[in-house]
Amino acid sequence: MTTYVIYCIAAAIVSWAFSFAVTPLVRIFAYGIKALDVPKDARRVHKKTTPLLGGLAIWFGFTASGVLFCGLSVESITMWCGGTLIVLLGIIDDRYGMPAMLKFLLQIAIATGTVLIGGFSIQEINLFGNTIVFPGVWDTVIPVFWMVALINAINLIDGLDGLACGISCIGAVTILIISIIYSNAYMALFSAVLIGSCAGFLPYNFNPAKIFMGDTGSMFLGYILSIMSIQGIMSMHSLLAFLTPIAVFGLPLLDTAFAFIRRILHGRSPFSADRGHLHHRLIDMGFTQKQTVCILYLISAMLGMSAIIFSLRNLYEPLALLTARRLMFCACGILALGVLLFVFEFLVFHNMHIRRHSGLGLPSDQTDEDENNN
Numbered sequence: 001m002t003t004y005v006i007y008c009i010a011a012a013i014v015s016w017a018f019s020f021a022v023t024p025l026v027r028i029f030a031y032g033i034k035a036l037d038v039p040k041d042a043r044r045v046h047k048k049t050t051p052l053l054g055g056l057a058i059w060f061g062f063t064a065s066g067v068l069f070c071g072l073s074v075e076s077i078t079m080w081c082g083g084t085l086i087v088l089l090g091i092i093d094d095r096y097g098m099p100a101m102l103k104f105l106l107q108i109a110i111a112t113g114t115v116l117i118g119g120f121s122i123q124e125i126n127l128f129g130n131t132i133v134f135p136g137v138w139d140t141v142i143p144v145f146w147m148v149a150l151i152n153a154i155n156l157i158d159g160l161d162g163l164a165c166g167i168s169c170i171g172a173v174t175i176l177i178i179s180i181i182y183s184n185a186y187m188a189l190f191s192a193v194l195i196g197s198c199a200g201f202l203p204y205n206f207n208p209a210k211i212f213m214g215d216t217g218s219m220f221l222g223y224i225l226s227i228m229s230i231q232g233i234m235s236m237h238s239l240l241a242f243l244t245p246i247a248v249f250g251l252p253l254l255d256t257a258f259a260f261i262r263r264i265l266h267g268r269s270p271f272s273a274d275r276g277h278l279h280h281r282l283i284d285m286g287f288t289q290k291q292t293v294c295i296l297y298l299i300s301a302m303l304g305m306s307a308i309i310f311s312l313r314n315l316y317e318p319l320a321l322l323t324a325r326r327l328m329f330c331a332c333g334i335l336a337l338g339v340l341l342f343v344f345e346f347l348v349f350h351n352m353h354i355r356r357h358s359g360l361g362l363p364s365d366q367t368d369e370d371e372n373n374n
Helices: 002-032 055-070 074-096 100-118 138-156 163-181 185-205 214-232 239-248 250-265 278-284 289-311 317-358 364-373
Strands: 124-127 130-133
Touching: 002 055, 002 185, 055 074, 055 185, 055 214, 074 100, 074 214, 100 138, 100 214, 138 163, 138 214, 138 250, 163 185, 163 214, 163 239, 163 250, 163 289, 185 214, 214 239, 239 250, 239 289, 250 278, 250 289, 278 289
Parallel strands: none
Antiparallel strands: 124 130
């Protein structure tokens, strides 16, 4: 076990070194091709033009260290090919922009190809001692859905310096520990490699960020994390194995779900950008960027610790369940704040919408002015 842990640490150090060394070169490249994020609207928190494409450095560190330490197999080659396609999709989007629906369809295509070629399917689940086999194409649909959901969840939460990369790193640490608990050496190594890649990029991405990872990085991280959670956790086919990744990535998944619901209720496309994410709400409440990022790191860490403790239930079941419930309660309590803010915003918006169109409670001149502003 000691040798194995040292091997994981070495893989993480190598990927960290590659990612840290390549990031300045990627920054120069982003300026060269004008892949820049210009703060042109209120949704963007940063105040100055910042280069994108930082995900290239994460991809390079992950690929280089992965080849050295994880070897080549059908699964790893499929994962790297799919990850490279996701990175290319992100580069195009960061540089030229891409319609949200087209990007979504391409994500589905890449995820489907990955599942079919790499064999990342989920064929059954053990529910309270009963084995439930997924019929027909569901063994493919479920992992594809999970991959696309996590890709977009990490992408949408990438709104503050270091937020998405740090949360992804916390998720990878959680998967690493759970993989070690269940003796899944292969996924533990991949997790260590991803941890090092994220850690090498984070010094350049903390506030004030010198470079953003852009869709290139957020989609790549979501893609890799989804595969690692499928192979490292969901492959155990138990109900807990399905719930654990949801707990690990509960923050970005809930934030994405609320974003889609909020936009639909407001009569907008679920893929349209807005300034209603949880991190925006915390900023509006008076927290600084660094404070907001630390709060969301803490929530992710508590959810990850809950998943790890649940995984230890067979060793120390009463204590594990009690501790996990307490951590989950604390994390869900903080997340409930985001839910309340979301409900409050919708009720206020809905009330103003009714008053505006009925003319009740608003002077006629103000009603006309509001309509013209909209």
